[in-house]
Amino acid sequence: KAGVTQTPRYLIKTRGQQVTLSCSPISGHRSVSWYQQTPGQGLQFLFEYFSETQRNKGNFPGRFSGRQFSNSRSEMNVSTLELGDSALYLCASSPPGRDDTEAFFGQGTRLTVV
Amino acid sequence: QKEVEQDPGPLSVPEGAIVSLNCTYSNSAFQYFMWYRQYSRKGPELLMYTYSSGNKEDGRFTAQVDKSSKYISLFIRDSQPSDSATYLCEFDLGGTSYGKLTFGQGTILTVHP
Numbered sequence: 036k037a038g039v040t041q042t043p044r045y046l047i048k049t050r051g052q053q054v055t056l057s058c059s060p061i062s063g064h065r066s067v068s069w070y071q072q073t074p075g076q077g078l079q080f081l082f083e084y085f086s087e088t089q090r091n092k093g094n095f096p097g098r099f100s101g102r103q104f105s106n107s108r109s110e111m112n113v114s115t116l117e118l119g120d121s122a123l124y125l126c127a128s129s130p131p132g133r134d135d136t137e138a139f140f141g142q143g144t145r146l147t148v149v
Numbered sequence: 150q151k152e153v154e155q156d157p158g159p160l161s162v163p164e165g166a167i168v169s170l171n172c173t174y175s176n177s178a179f180q181y182f183m184w185y186r187q188y189s190r191k192g193p194e195l196l197m198y199t200y201s202s203g204n205k206e207d208g209r210f211t212a213q214v215d216k217s218s219k220y221i222s223l224f225i226r227d228s229q230p231s232d233s234a235t236y237l238c239e240f241d242l243g244g245t246s247y248g249k250l251t252f253g254q255g256t257i258l259t260v261h262p
Contacts, residue, residue, distance in 0.1 A: 039192070068248035077255060078193075078237065083248030091247035125192050129248065136181075136241050136248055140192030 037062065039141035041126050047147045053114040056144045060107050060128030067109040068138060069101060072123040081124075084109055116148045152176050155238055155253025164262050168225040172238035172253045175219065179251075181241035182214050184223045186234045187255070193237055197223060228260045 040059040048054050060067050069081040080093040084103035101111040107128075113120055123145050127138035155172045162168055170184075181200045185193035197212040199205045205212045213222040225232055238253040 066248060068250075070250075078250075078252040080249045080251075085247070090245075091249050093249065127192075127248070136243075136246070136250055137183075137195060137198065138193075138248070138250060140185075140194065142190070142192050 039126055039128050039139055041141035041144050043144060044142065045145045047149060048116050049149055050116055050118060052116050053112060054116060054146060055110055055112045056124055058109045058126030058141060060109070061139055063130070064128035064139070065107050065131055066129040067103055067107065068127045068129070069109070069111050070125045070127065072125055072143070078125070081111065118148050121146060121148045150175055153238065153240060153251055153253045156256055157254065158256035159259065160256060161259045161261065162228055164228060164230060164260055166228050166260070168228050168258060170223040170236050170256050170258070171220060173220045174240055176240070177219070178242055179240040180243040182212070182221050183239040183241065184212060185237040185239055187237060188234045230260050230262055233259045
């Protein structure tokens, strides 16, 4: 079974630009979560989608947004990029029908803002 | 006070050593306790999972949870160079928390031959 796939793997953008990252979950997984990982803050939860609906979100500004499509693939968008947005963005999918969140992570997209 | 505190490390141990990784937490509502391993340039992968106080063993790995004292530990026996990675403790409220996982900062472990 294929794992979680994130594209692109690496991205360099300029301050003020916007960026879209893509995530394809494991087949059969309908929950997709996004996390930002930085050396200073560690892994921080951005938002979670299930059946095209955002069910939960973390404490990030509105510049960070996401969506999920009917095939469970998800995208996240960051507008008006700031230098502090440089990070590893991780997507995780979770199997259905469980009370806990066993998260299967992709390899991440490394975003560098210059 | 941070919700989760993880022993920062880094840790450097010789091959064959016993490694102890520790996290404390303040939120008594956490129901699930997990350890992830993250190799360089990779995403985290689930290593151990438990939801009750006590020990859980899987091969060379033992996860320990003490809910009364609010700490969790991961022990690695007979450590190998392939165990060199960042280890993250993770806490889950369960139920309707929907993906909102709380991670420790991570401990970098290096096992040298």
